[in-house]
Amino acid sequence: MNPSVHASHRGGLSRRSFLADTGMGVTGMALSAMLFKDGTAHASARDERGVAHLSPKAKSVIWIFLIGGVSQMESFDPKPMLTKYAGKSIDDTPFADAVNPERINKILLQPGKDKREVFKQIFPLCVPYQKRGQCGVEMSDWFPNIGGVADDIAFVRSMWTIDNNHGAQLTFHTGRKITDPSEPALGAWVSYGLGSGNANLPEFMVLGEPSADCCGRSYTFGPAYLGPHHAGVRLNVDPVNPLSYMQLPKGVTMDEQLANLSLLGKLNALSGVEYPEDMNLRARIQSYELAFQMQTAVPELMSLDREPEHVRQLYGLDVNECKIFGSQLLAARRMVERGVRFVQIFHGYNGGAGRWDNHANLAKSMPMLAMEVDQPVAGLIRDLKQRGMLEDTLVVWGTEFGRTPGAEFRNSSQGTGRDHHPHGFTCWLAGGGVKGGTIHGATDELGFHAVEKRHYVTDLHATVLHQLGLDPRRLEVPGRKRLEKDFGEPITAILA
């Protein structure tokens, strides 16, 4: 978004031009483009969909977020040294410098204030690992199916973040600490920057139960100052009732409803003259436009039973453990197919920090979680690929932080799990112009610190935006100062 475009249109709307502009949209409701000060700028970004700033490589994003903090060493960054030095204190290994307090405190936002204990007694790897794919990436045996598509994936093993508690879930989506004033989540930026690829569905949709109250809740897909229209829209993956109140009231025909909504659009648009800057009004107008379309689009979208059996099996819908998450990923593919820009899917909700928060019994609890996601995620990548959709669909695997090399001795853990670990963890990307079979960055021998090609979470955001053809620095909103670190830098080394 070019600030100068904003400026030239500020306050330039006359009542006459406003009235002349009504009558747009499927239901005759004038959409925001003509009503609001920044509308024109939006419209231009939207009209040249995907070519706003740079030439886009991807049209859509499927953003998978595992709630709680996935262990990097038991997933995509195995560390044999953990088994070698199991039971020893990190102090007694050649890697003692990893626990140098200065190194530990450096990245945390409140150095010195944070009293989180550093667990030094090394916890051995809980699962064997092996090389997967042509690229030979080493991966844990808990993710065999993802291993099968390793050559489509670029692994970033050098992520770090700034919060060693679960507020990091919010940080992962906004780049900011949970105590900061709210900033837009990545999906909201995408919605803001690109607009819709399908007028019948929201551009930003959310599946699964999101982060809980402790950890960012709806702010993890929230629009902040971009306005409520850019919030992610949640949908149930429930073929019987994907959306409440979808049936027209008794005695009202579709035509009547259309006529009603047309009048509604005109009346609301009149308010737009009085409240030209009211983002809520604009969001409400658009929500009606969408609601009308969704009445028919959503049941069609969510009829997963129309998918052939072999596709359903690909996502593991016939496997009990995989059924729920597999259905969500299949729904995500159908959304992307229909032009939805950004689908954010949460896995691991438990009302608190998340099920991937394996402080205790990691060897037992994590493989069960892995089982729920491994086949569906691999199935998604295979399915996108067989449809030729992987080229322009970017799939991202993310989590708020990794887990400690040391065994945790706290609460009920008693040395059976790993604690939170913001210093180094793995995320991965596939499709959407990403170079498959890439291993990028590295943590040290213990998996403690990201040491090579370190990336803060906003680098991941910048990469996503870059592939969508958006330059985060040009997504400026007048009057909103963003910090340097908010923008991040695209991880160009993993791009094709």
Place this chain on the structure above:
Amino acid sequence: MPNAQANPANKKALANHFEHLLPPKLNECTTCHLPSTVESPHSLDEFPHNGFGHGLRKLGEELKAKKADAGIPARLVRVSGEDADGDGTDNLTELLLGSNPGDASQKPDASRMAHAAVKLAAYEKHLHRYAWQPFQRVMRPVVEVSGKRKAESRNPVDEFLGEAMQERGLKARPEAEKAILLRRVYLDLIGLAPTPEEIRTFLADGSPLAYELVVDRLLNDPRHGERWARHWMDVWRYSDWAGYKGTVRFSQPHIWHWRDWIVESLNADKGYDRMVVEMLAGDEAAPENLDVLRATGFLVRNYQGERGQWMDEVVEHTSKAFLGITMNCAKCHDHKFDPVSQQEYFAVRAIFEGHNVRTEPLPGELDTTKDGLVRAFDASLNPGTFLLERGDDRFPVKDKAIDPGVPAAFGGDFAVRMVKLPPTAAVPERRAYVRTTLLSDARAAVEKARLAGANDAERRLRLRASEAKLHMLETMLPLEEMEVEGQKKAGAEWKSMSAEAAKAQLESNVLEARVALVDAQAAEAAATAKLGAAKSTPEKNQGKRAVDAAKAKVASVTKALETAGKAKAAGAPLKPRAVKTYPDNSSGRRLAFANWITSRENPLAARVAANHVWMRHFGRGLVETPSDFGGNGRKPAHPALLDWLACELMENGWSMKHLHRLIVTSAAYRRSDTSDPRNAELDPDNVCYWKMPSRRMEGEVVRDNLLWISGRLDATTGGPDIDYTLAETSQRRSVYLRHAQEKTVEFIQVFDGPALTECYQREMSIKPHQALALMNSKVASDAAEALEAKLSLASGADYSRFIEEAFLAVLNRPVKPDEVALCAEFLNRDGGDVAKARRNFLGVLFNHNDFVTIR
């Protein structure tokens, strides 16, 4: 020679005061003490103080003599500028840089002195953390008020905000249009829109105090309590019970009595301090007052089958709701951001350790499955609370029980006094109303038996049995009353009464047993018949089991009849009524806690409450994290304003209505919600409230107004929760609908209804789901239909009048000419059904942005 020792409490206080700013080497006894001069020291006195320690001690004595705050933090602040060891560097600088302030041989060198300014600044910031500051007398800022500015400043709220606006060069928006303002204040104070008549009256009223009079009227309207009860039910986590069949979770049956208490207390403008006392310790503050006991529903709501989890929730939510502190973070370790140690967490838990819940009969209904007073009480007077190592239930530190207490950093007195309970508080079934109800129930039973007639032996038996029971109660209950009132069990009168009662009891028991036998025999016959008719094998097996059970019942009832007969023959003495007995003392811990929370010294309670009230008028709190005023929460936008509001609350008998009146009569509240480009650039988030933030109605308010505006709202107040599945057909206010785990109202949840676990703040999303709910739900279409009938009746065929009335009724403002044109065109489309077109039109207005928006 042993090293110096120090009072561990003082050492801890020093560490607490400086927190992470105290270098570890100074967290030692030697910071204040010298090594002992005697060989084997026996007491602290044998470890002399160094200069620094001596200064602290002397100051402590002086302050105590003056009855001033002699706590370690207060003393440390006072001696910080002194130089106790005379080495030329003041105490504070030495402490922050890691040199012993009482030891002249230790002094920061030049390289360390270079950090002094940074450390001092950090300390200054640390000291002035808002949440822990005690209340000071808040001075209102002086803002010049003259001429036009007068409208911008109607009360001190505006002076605080005016100062902030002046600093940023913002210009306040003008007052909102009258109709908009009226609707705003109606929806905020009573949750229902003004009627067209009320709007016309207000628009025509040119008197200067017209608005203030409306405010007074609304605050005295009983619907105000219903509106604000829902807000406080969010904060206090109201939930009806959940669970399947026999299991009860998250709350208890009949908890709605607590909801009624909230509504009534708000309407009565009960002081907030008193409300806190009644909710946390109503059973100790007013043990015999049934109305007050309802308030302990706040505690009952936390009920869980698992005691540890129950305790966790009580501590967590009591501290979040009343103190804005996330004390739960200190269960496993000392709090990382706030001055609450793990020890203190368990001290707070100890306050609640002995309490439990019970259900007592209420006047008129003795069957507690049908109704009852569900309340908290201390089941155990001195239960042990033990620190759980790393918060783990499996590892209690059993060698030392933790006494009840409160986090020291918040100041104030926590004084526990045991409460002696009156006899009827310990034995609720001996209350007079229980006897009255027993008698009236027995009389009703006799009446019913009489109506059934006495044509056969069985009916005659039932009538006799009911009469005998009544006679028994009439003879024995007066004796019980005498006993409860403490009259002596002696004298001829007592003796003859007792003998008569005994006789009546024996007679009644025999007849009751005979009735039971008749019933059991009938049940056996029915079971046998059912077995005869059974066809399949499972049916037969089931039938056999039923017959066996019925036979066993007949046998046991027969035996009971024999026993009763023998007792009657033997003339057994009177057996007193079986009643449940509970402890006749209460620990007084919760009462002490409630008093501590609401004492003036506590810096948090009033601020947190005032912030909640402000947030619900302006859509955003002055502290944006209403349940976390601590280090992990947001800082206040206008701390002085919040403190002033908090002081106003306390100084006016903790009257919530006073606070509401202050807020809604301010110019800030009356401002228009229209924007201004320059302001929007300078203060895009409207931090200074230069315009009124528009808000969306909560789901309950949307539903209530659909009913209200269409003339269908059932004004009945109070009573049991209404099944959530009836939300589409019930016409009661939403506050009375069941709200529990897996039992929530869909329509309300679509509009970001309250979460069950906690809801200190509602979300305010705008999404297509809401549009669908207003377009397609039965609640909405019923509203359009009913309103069409009502308005058409009044306006007849005159469509322009219909349009005018419709706008006044639904959007509560006069229609504008542009709108008339559009609507007329819609209504006059050729052909068709006039009533249907009007219904559709009203449906459109209920979907208008101005309906769900509070401007």
